[in-house]
Amino acid sequence: MWQDLLSAVALVLVLEGLPYFVSPPSMRRALAYLFTLPDSVLRGTGLTLMVLGVVLLFAVRQLV
DSSP, X not given: XXXXXHHHHHHHHHHHHHHHHHOHHHHHHXXXXXXXXXXXXXXXXXXXXXXXXXXXXXXXXXXX
């Protein structure tokens, strides 16, 4: 179980770091844009991504 958890965290770090490595100027623009969004949009987006992640994890675990 710990191996799966640490593997998942490592994969998240790789995926999160990739855009910063590939295109730093684009990431600066994207982050600047995020500061202009209202909290409700950020919360809604965060909730949507969390639910999507849980559904995807459940689907993957059921298929394997």
